[in-house]
Structures are given as structure tokens and as C-alpha cells.
Amino acid sequence: MKFLTTNFVKCAVKGCQSSTESFPLKYSDCQLVQEEQEYNPEFLVHMLERLDWNAVIQVARDLGNDSLPPTKPDSLDPIMEEDQAVLKDLHTLLVETQIVEGRMTCNNCQHVYHIKNSIPNFLLPPHLC
Amino acid sequence: MLPTPEVKHIDYDTVYEPSEDSFLLLDCFEQELSFLTTKFSTTIPIVTEIGTGSGIVTTFLQKNILQKAIYISTDVNPHACKTALHTVKVNNADSESEKSEKSKNEKSTPELVDICQMDLVSAIRPKIDVLLFNPPYVPAGEVPTIPNKEDDSTWLDLALLGGEDGMVITWKVLDSLDSILAENGVAYILFCARNKPDFVANEMTKRGWKVKEIIQRKAGWEVLCVLRFQRL
Numbered sequence: 001m002k003f004l005t006t007n008f009v010k011c012a013v014k015g016c017q018s019s020t021e022s023f024p025l026k027y028s029d030c031q032l033v034q035e036e037q038e039y040n041p042e043f044l045v046h047m048l049e050r051l052d053w054n055a056v057i058q059v060a061r062d063l064g065n066d067s068l069p070p071t072k073p074d075s076l077d078p079i080m081e082e083d084q085a086v087l088k089d090l091h092t093l094l095v096e097t098q099i100v101e102g103r104m105t106c107n108n109c110q111h112v113y114h115i116k117n118s119i120p121n122f123l124l125p126p127h128l129c
Numbered sequence: 130m131l132p133t134p135e136v137k138h139i140d141y142d143t144v145y146e147p148s149e150d151s152f153l154l155l156d157c158f159e160q161e162l163s164f165l166t167t168k169f170s171t172t173i174p175i176v177t178e179i180g181t182g183s184g185i186v187t188t189f190l191q192k193n194i195l196q197k198a199i200y201i202s203t204d205v206n207p208h209a210c211k212t213a214l215h216t217v218k219v220n221n222a223d224s225e226s227e228k229s230e231k232s233k234n235e236k237s238t239p240e241l242v243d244i245c246q247m248d249l250v251s252a253i254r255p256k257i258d259v260l261l262f263n264p265p266y267v268p269a270g271e272v273p274t275i276p277n278k279e280d281d282s283t284w285l286d287l288a289l290l291g292g293e294d295g296m297v298i299t300w301k302v303l304d305s306l307d308s309i310l311a312e313n314g315v316a317y318i319l320f321c322a323r324n325k326p327d328f329v330a331n332e333m334t335k336r337g338w339k340v341k342e343i344i345q346r347k348a349g350w351e352v353l354c355v356l357r358f359q360r361l
């Protein structure tokens with residue numbers, strides 16, 4: 001599961017739908033692997049528009065990375081050298097970082113989901129469906 | 130014709146084998162290429178295939194139709210999830226010649242596909258821009274329950290059996306379409322004649338959806354079609 005995907009998944013429990021605590025999930029015991037991917041700065045700039053930045057920061061912190069800027073970097077220009085460095089870092093974090101094994105916990109209901117072989121499992125036990 | 134993804138080394142006792150329905154979807158998207166690329170020319174869409182199975186349809190879209198997109202596809206079947214992820218990886222491991230060909234032409238985009246084990250779209254946060262579903266559409270007494278062990282022998286039943294009219298799972302998706310789909314979103318769902326697609330199209334039109342049949346084909350004794358749903 002790519003780091004990027006943590007921005008798009010939440011707790012599957014019905015009762016948590018309306019809770020702001022059910023996203024992002026809390027990541028723990030994670031095993032990370034870097035997977036080389038095509039670097040396309042223009043695409044990355046557009047991709048950033050789709051992200052909830054607070055969730056990016058929170059999950060990065062769960063995984064031991066405290067170095068992200070507090071607000072979403074905007075108007076990045078792939079031509080500018082400074083911005084290039086920022087984009088390259090974001091590429092490494094969001095696109096190339098894979099969570100291969102780990103746990104995801106809902107901050108609202110405390111249900112724990114597992115990631116195995118890069119696949120997060122959101123199936124619920126019958127009493128939670 | 131756009132290239133069909135490679136699907137190899139798949140255990141078809143546990144994962145749905147790409148069949149007439151899967152290939153009809155591929156042809157459907159080949160037909161929809163310009164519609165989709167135009168629609169999402171300025172934004173990066175979130176694309177979700179429910180019940181991705183072997184991953185053939187998700188991979189086809191990612192490789193050939195919407196390269197600049199974020200994919201989160203789902204399946205309840207753990208074997209399907211593993212297989213689909215494998216299919217994505219195999220088809221994105223370019224040969225050297227392909228690579229040099231690419232760098233000559235345009236900047237290529239990263240492969241942004243993840244496969245989640247999930248019931249329908251229950252854990253996906255954002256509204257979905259492109260939804261696709263080749264559902265379990267065979268009429269049956271009931272929808273099988275989800276096994277609780279990975280080595281259960283009945284996972285494949287979930288690929289086929291769709292309860293009354295073969296529509297039980299599909300209606301779950303259609304009934305929640307309004308909350309799943311982005312404002313500008315579009316959903317493609319496959320039906321067989323016994324699902325009464327005309328009735329479904331009528332019903333959804335009444336509920337305020339624009340419904341269009343994109344493609345139809347006779348497959349053995351089945352007639353299959355794909356309907357496209359959008360907001361009016």
C-alpha cells in the first residue's frame with residue numbers, strides 16, 4: 001500500500017462515517033519499503049491538489065517523519081530548483097514509500113485493520129457490518 | 130486495438146478468470162477513451178474498480194485509458210487482491226525498449242494503483258470520479274456469505290452469485306451511488322439480460338441519473354451490456 005493511499009482510506013465501520021476521527025487512520029508497527037517509480041513533477045503538482053495535507057502530516061508522523069511543512073506546499077513550479085527538491089521529496093514519500101506490513105487503528109472506534117503483503121484489509125467481522 | 134494486459138500464473142480455482150464480461154468492459158473503455166480523457170483533462174481522477182478479480186480491467190485502464198489517475202480498487206476475495214496487485218506490477222514492469230521509447234515521447238507517470246480488501250467501497254474516503262463494476266450478476270437463491278478463512282473453497286462463488294435477479298450486490302452500489310460518486314463522476318456497470326437492465330435504467334433515470342448503454346454483446350447464451358451512469 002502506497003503512502004499516498006493512506007490519504008484515501010478511512011474506517012469502514014458504519015457508525016464512524018460521520019466522525020471526523022475516522023480519518024486518517026493511525027498507522028503503527030509498519031514495515032516500509034521504497035519502490036522506484038517514474039518521477040513526473042508536473043503530475044505531482046496536480047496530484048497534490050487532491051490531498052488532505054493534515055492527514056499527510058499525521059500519517060508521516062506515525063511513520064516517524066516529522067519534516068513536512070505545516071501547510072500544503074502550493075504554487076510549486078517544476079522549473080524552479082528549490083521547488084524541484086520539495087517535489088522530489090514528496091515523490092519519495094507519497095509515491096515510492098510502500099507500507100508492506102502494519103496496523104491501522106481507527107481513532108474513533110479503535111478497530112484495528114491489518115496490512116499484509118502491501119494489501120490493507122478493511123473487511124469487518126460480522127458484528128461490525 | 131489497445132493491448133490487453135497480461136494475466137499469467139493465476140489460480141482460477143480461487144480468482145475469477147477474465148471472461149466475455151471482462152473483455153466487454155475492456156472494449157467499452159476503448160470506446161470511451163476520448164470521453165474520459167476529455168472529461169478528466171484538467172484534474173486527476175480517483176478511479177475505483179469494485180471486485181477487481183484478476184485486476185485485468187483496472188490494469189487496462191491504468192495502462193491505456195487514464196494514465197494520470199489515482200486508482201484504488203477493491204475485492205472481498207484475498208486471493209483476488211493478491212492476484213490483482215501482481216497483475217498491476219507485471220504489466221508496469223516495462224521492458225528496456227519500452228522505456229527508451231517512452232522517454233523519447235513524453236514524461237511517463239508513476240503507477241498509482243492500490244488494491245484493498247474491502248466490501249464494495251466501504252473504506253474509501255473521497256468521492257469517486259470513475260467507478261467500474263463487473264458484479265456477481267448470476268441470479269441465485271442468495272448471495273454467498275464471505276468466508277472467514279483464506280483457504281476456504283468458496284471464494285469464487287462470490288464472483289458469480291448475485292442473489293435475486295443477480296442484482297442484490299449491484300443494487301447496493303446503485304442505491305448508494307449518490308453518496309459514492311463525485312459531482313462530475315461517472316460509473317460503468319456491467320449487466321446480463323437476466324438482470325433486467327432496461328428496468329434498472331428506467332428506475333435510475335427516475336431517480337435523476339443520466340443512463341446510457343455504451344456497449345452490448347451476445348456471449349454464448351448470455352446478452353451482456355455496460356450501462357454508464359452520470360448525474361443530469
Ligand SMILES: C[S@@+](CC[C@H](N)C(=O)[O-])C[C@H]1O[C@@H](n2cnc3c(N)ncnc32)[C@H](O)[C@@H]1O
Nearest residue numbers: 145151180181182204205206248249263287288
Ligand atoms: C464477475 S467477477 C469480475 C472480476 C474482474 N473485475 C473481471 O472483470 O474479470 C466479480 C468480482 O467481484 C468480487 N466481489 C463480489 N462481491 C464483492 C463485494 N461485496 N465487494 C467487493 N468485491 C466483491 C468477487 O470476488 C469477484 O472478484
